[in-house]
Amino acid sequence: MAFTTVLVANRGExxxxxxRTLKSLGIASVAVYHHDDRRAPHVALADRxxxxxxxxxxxxxxxxxxxIAACKATGAQALHPGYGFLSxxxxxxxxxxxxxxxxVGPDAAVIRLMGDKIxxxxxAAEHGVPIAPSVILGEDREAAIAQARDIGFPLLIxxxxxxxxxxxxxxxxxxxxxxxxxxxxxEAQRYFGDGRVYAERLIERPRHIEVQVLGDGQGxxxxxxxxxxxxxxxxxxxxxxxxxxxLPEALRNExxxxxxxLATAARYRNAGTVEFIxxxxxxxxxxxxxxxxxVEHPVTEMILGIDLxxxxxxxxxxxxxxxxxGDLRPRGHAIECRICAEEPGRDFRPATGRIGVLRLPAGDGxxxxxxxxxxxxxxxxxDSMLAKLVAYGATRDEAxxxxxxxxxxxxxxxxxxxxxxxxxxxxxxxxxAGRLHTGFLADHAxxxxxxxxxxxxxxxxVAAAALTQTDFRNVAYGVPxxxxxxxHWRN
Amino acid sequence: xxxxxxxxxxxxxxxxxxxxxxLGLAVGDAVFDVTETPAEGAAFDLVVDGRVRRGWRHIVGQxxxxxxxxxxxxxxxxxxxxxxxxxxxxxxxxRSDMPGTTIALHVAVGDTVDEGQxxxxxxxxxxxxxxxxxxxxxxxxxxxxxNATFERGAVLVSLAPAEGE
Numbered sequence: 001m002a003f004t005t006v007l008v009a010n011r012g013e014x015x016x017x018x019x020r021t022l023k024s025l026g027i028a029s030v031a032v033y034h035h036d037d038r039r040a041p042h043v044a045l046a047d048r049x050x051x052x053x054x055x056x057x058x059x060x061x062x063x064x065x066x067x068i069a070a071c072k073a074t075g076a077q078a079l080h081p082g083y084g085f086l087s088x089x090x091x092x093x094x095x096x097x098x099x100x101x102x103x104v105g106p107d108a109a110v111i112r113l114m115g116d117k118i119x120x121x122x123x124a125a126e127h128g129v130p131i132a133p134s135v136i137l138g139e140d141r142e143a144a145i146a147q148a149r150d151i152g153f154p155l156l157i158x159x160x161x162x163x164x165x166x167x168x169x170x171x172x173x174x175x176x177x178x179x180x181x182x183x184x185x186x187e188a189q190r191y192f193g194d195g196r197v198y199a200e201r202l203i204e205r206p207r208h209i210e211v212q213v214l215g216d217g218q219g220x221x222x223x224x225x226x227x228x229x230x231x232x233x234x235x236x237x238x239x240x241x242x243x244x245x246x247l248p249e250a251l252r253n254e255x256x257x258x259x260x261x262l263a264t265a266a267r268y269r270n271a272g273t274v275e276f277i278x279x280x281x282x283x284x285x286x287x288x289x290x291x292x293x294x295v296e297h298p299v300t301e302m303i304l305g306i307d308l309x310x311x312x313x314x315x316x317x318x319x320x321x322x323x324x325x326g327d328l329r330p331r332g333h334a335i336e337c338r339i340c341a342e343e344p345g346r347d348f349r350p351a352t353g354r355i356g357v358l359r360l361p362a363g364d365g366x367x368x369x370x371x372x373x374x375x376x377x378x379x380x381x382x383d384s385m386l387a388k389l390v391a392y393g394a395t396r397d398e399a400x401x402x403x404x405x406x407x408x409x410x411x412x413x414x415x416x417x418x419x420x421x422x423x424x425x426x427x428x429x430x431x432x433a434g435r436l437h438t439g440f441l442a443d444h445a446x447x448x449x450x451x452x453x454x455x456x457x458x459x460x461x462v463a464a465a466a467l468t469q470t471d472f473r474n475v476a477y478g479v480p481x482x483x484x485x486x487x488h489w490r491n
Numbered sequence: 492x493x494x495x496x497x498x499x500x501x502x503x504x505x506x507x508x509x510x511x512x513x514l515g516l517a518v519g520d521a522v523f524d525v526t527e528t529p530a531e532g533a534a535f536d537l538v539v540d541g542r543v544r545r546g547w548r549h550i551v552g553q554x555x556x557x558x559x560x561x562x563x564x565x566x567x568x569x570x571x572x573x574x575x576x577x578x579x580x581x582x583x584x585x586r587s588d589m590p591g592t593t594i595a596l597h598v599a600v601g602d603t604v605d606e607g608q609x610x611x612x613x614x615x616x617x618x619x620x621x622x623x624x625x626x627x628x629x630x631x632x633x634x635x636x637x638n639a640t641f642e643r644g645a646v647l648v649s650l651a652p653a654e655g656e
Contacts, residue, residue, distance in 0.1 A: 350615055420563055459518040459540075462498065464559065472494060
């Protein structure tokens with residue numbers, strides 16, 4: 001069934017990105033928004049918009065009842081959840097389906113399986129997908145500690161319901177173990193309402209490699225090749241690329257095949273991502289499967305020349321995959337960076353403010369996925385990611401150069417961002433050499449710190465700042481006090 | 492007359508040395524000739540010692556954000572007496588430098604705390620952080636409750652004045 005109206009249950013850049021595909025397919029789009037977002041780009045971009053209420057903005061976007069009612073009121077036959085918010089909420093997927101609306105995602109049972117890290121790891125192992133040595137830290141603390149000792153330290157404690165680094169704790173010695181289990185359990189309970197935790201062997205300096213898959217729900221699954229997402233801070237990715245650089249072809253195939261095996265076993269429907277860690281020795285272990293569109297999906301789209309949102313809609317409409325594995329031929333290289341409101345020089349502390357000046361970059365192979373506009377407030381209510389900048393090149397070097405140029409061109413003033421820091425990553429020799437691992441940003445922190453500007457640049461910057469100030473201008477240009485008070489120059 | 496700024500947190504002195512034939516500005520240890528060409532909106536167009544420097548600038552409260560050659564700098568005028576309040580590190584008040592929500596209070600009014608002792612846990616943009624005491628002292632007031640939201644710069648905790656203050 002081809003949809004004529006689709007509701008996008010999200011906001012920001014991903015809502016805008018989904019609406020763009022809906023427009024190109026001639027499908028009417030419905031946005032939802034909280035009052036604080038009433039002037040947000042995704043609302044303006046959609047054909048219709050429905051206001052959701054909530055004491056705090058996040059609550060509105062998490063309100064399943066209101067969102068389903070909005071589908072009904074607008075005649076939307078399908079709902080695209082984007083990422084975050086309700087995208088991996090099995091109860092929501094179930095409620096949407098029960099209301100007769102197609103959920104652009106997998107079945108609730110599959111979301112539940114993959115959302116439970118303990119179950120999904122067991123499922124992976126049962127289907128021949130390697131998992132790292134691990135132990136479930138249950139009620140019997142003594143037994144858990146004994147098992148953990150058998151795996152050996154350092155260990156990484158993770159929440160079964162977790163993701164995105166929340167509730168993760170590194171334990172370097174047995175003495176820290178009991179305390180870390182208690183803290184991780186409490187955090188998991190608080191964040192996810194599920195205090196179950198497990199520990200696995202901590203792989204030092206691993207690479208984070210993931211595979212994009214697409215399944216039809218009938219047991220047919222394609223892989224859309226791999227992505228490298230090793231550059232992370234606070235366990236969150238900030239630079240991603242496709243394909244993973246320097247991966248031996250045999251290993252790449254093995255990893256992609258493992259992902260397909262897992263998704264096939266789950267009779268997966270929708271686009272999904274199977275995440276792995278790759279050890280420096282070339283062993284790979286299943287981490288988790290994300291049952292939704294991934295933030296970094298554009299790099300895959302660029303090297304394959306596909307539109308993942310369009311494919312998601314096709315599959316959700318029961319039209320099948322429409323292609324075979326052999327039709328997918330990656331070409332060139334794509335790199336994405338996440339532009340976040342944060343201060344890299346202050347331990348990546350999130351920043352807030354108002355976007356005062358915004359000039360978007362353009363150029364060959366450059367794609368800007370944003371949902372921001374001048375005058376928009378960046379509040380602590382939502383995630384700090386403002387936009388994604390992506391560049392394609394025939395080679396990795398070309399993609400990196402184009403992306404660095406685009407970052408250079410971009411002007412986003414009013415809120416501190418990591419844009420300049422991202423630019424320094426793209427120029428770093430080790431990055432260009434493709435020597436990536438999840439400790440990269442910490443290892444190269446000194447080289448990635450903002451350098452001291454040269455004296456002439458510093459003079460230009462200080463002069464540009466001082467010349468915005470009336471008292472300075474008056475002295476500099478000798479404007480009479482009365483004339484100045486009339487104010488032909490204002491801040 | 493000298494002006495002082497911080498540039499990304501580091502102090503920089505600025506002085507006007509001459510006005511003719513071009514504006515001569517002393518920045519750091521050197522003097523630069525600066526000529527200004529009108530530019531639209533947030534753009535600026537300067538010639539500094541013969542080199543064209545085009546960029547963007549934007550005023551945010553006390554800060555001036557300047558973008559030049561692919562890099563954004565934050566400058567703050569420091570020779571004007573902006574009222575900062577009595578707080579800040581070393582004072583009695585502990586403020587949050589970002590807006591957020593209190594997750595947990597770890598101390599009560601009247602408690603004696605050590606330097607570095609955690610006072611509260613806050614959450615901002617989905618990240619949890621601990622606010623610690625910047626000096627030893629006694630908790631004079633808690634200005635927030637658990638699960639309360641607060642703005643950037645809000646006083647969260649006040650310590651009783653240290654002895655001798």
